[in-house]
Amino acid sequence: MNIGKAAQATGVSAKMIRYYEAQGLIRPADRTEGNYRDFSERDLNDLRFIRRARGLGFSIEEISRLLSLWRDDARPSREVKAMAQKHLEDLDARIREMREMADTLRHLAHCCAGDDRPDCPILSDLAGAPTGQEQRAD
Amino acid sequence: MNIGKAAQATGVSAKMIRYYEAQGLIRPADRTEGNYRDFSERDLNDLRFIRRARGLGFSIEEISRLLSLWRDDARPSREVKAMAQKHLEDLDARIREMREMADTLRHLAHCCAGDDRPDCPILSDLAGAPTGQEQRAD
DNA sequence: GCTAAACCTTCCCATCAAGGGAAGGTCAAC
DNA sequence: GTTGACCTTCCCTTGATGGGAAGGTTTAGC
Structure with a gap:
């Protein structure tokens, strides 16, 4: 799924998706032969998580930590x-x-x-x- | 009165005083022979006005307009x-x-x-x- | 199979109100 | 007359977001 579709599917603008990637908030998306970003379902879920966390006012830095905790099955709540x-x-x-x-x-x-x-x-x-x-x- | 004293007297940092001047919010201060800014009592009053307006959350642009109204004896409230x-x-x-x-x-x-x-x-x-x-x- | 449109890429710039800091000039106290 | 405290301008950084240019890719229509 290319960045435009991913943006539509998650409610995160293409600009912001690239920014989050550059900031290390999400892992660099896969690339197609033509160098287009290619998003998986998991990537979309991360983006939706980010959108909701932004909606609660968390900063990029805080969201980075929240994502780590989310991915960590052994996190202490x-x-x-x-x-x-x-x-x-x-x-x-x-x-x-x-x-x-x-x-x-x-x-x-x-x-x-x-x-x-x-x-x-x-x-x-x-x-x-x-x-x-x-x-x-x- | 030089910028440091003016900053102390008004609660507006020297950095911000220069910024407000550059933005055209206040008139350029007079200069001494040594090219230091020289603030009058009236300048200080303007700076205090700005500080209070910022304290109420007005933007620089809004404050610019408020200052004009303040100076205009014929303003309609x-x-x-x-x-x-x-x-x-x-x-x-x-x-x-x-x-x-x-x-x-x-x-x-x-x-x-x-x-x-x-x-x-x-x-x-x-x-x-x-x-x-x-x-x-x- | 060609062309045009729609999309993607990276890169740079702007926002807004503030602060940091460098390089160099001025002033005041001793 | 030196030293330290101050001033000057200039440029960079912040945080999340958008704008736009220049150029490459994909897709839809014919």
Whole structure:
């Protein structure tokens, strides 16, 4: 199966398949006489695994490790769980940060008249005016 | 005030100050005889504005527009509010995505024994096994 | 069996906001 | 007047992804 069909079958773009190969995430695909990549069913399964792991926000490096664990029949599930929990902490931290941004912004936008006049609490906040809502150093 | 002092005074690194200047976000700073950048109080205020706007997640391009509005005494606050709301939508969308990832991952990690045995619902999910929790195409 | 289109290959470039580091010029303290 | 701390510009790297060029291969139509 050539790269275009493999891309269609897995939902991973041809570009990204080549990139994953270059990064050593997947083994180099077989080649046809004409030097076209030739993907096996197993290759497709790896690509689908990668697509799902990307969908959960794992980095290429983390996915590389997850693939090794997946292929290792003697893996301790402890290791997989530890990776998941570490990634979960990262996600939660980033969500928290973004929620703080969003909450601040929501408050400021709510306080802004949004009309023809220039007075704007959003700009006042960015300019450093105290509002009772700015982030304090804890 | 030279770039090091300006960086300290504003919380924006010297690297980033030069970058913002190169990107046209701030006007080119004055120069001393020795070709050092020389920042005025007004420059510092611009840098602080940028730092706060970055803290709310605005992109360089958006900040460029916000700075123009800030400097324009005749701005309609409507424009600022519209920018804030657009950015807020982006933030909320990204938060939603990440929360879906985190929730899925939390469930999978919760279901994983995390011991010496190889059985692992996290890997099973990534490998495509149905779990009742995977994301469906709506 | 030829031709054109569709596909593949590699290689380089861009994104975005930041940092690293080299080579060389300037300034300040002692 | 030397030394060390600072500044300057320039280029490279990050991470995951896409764009596009130049050129080779395969396939479908005739």
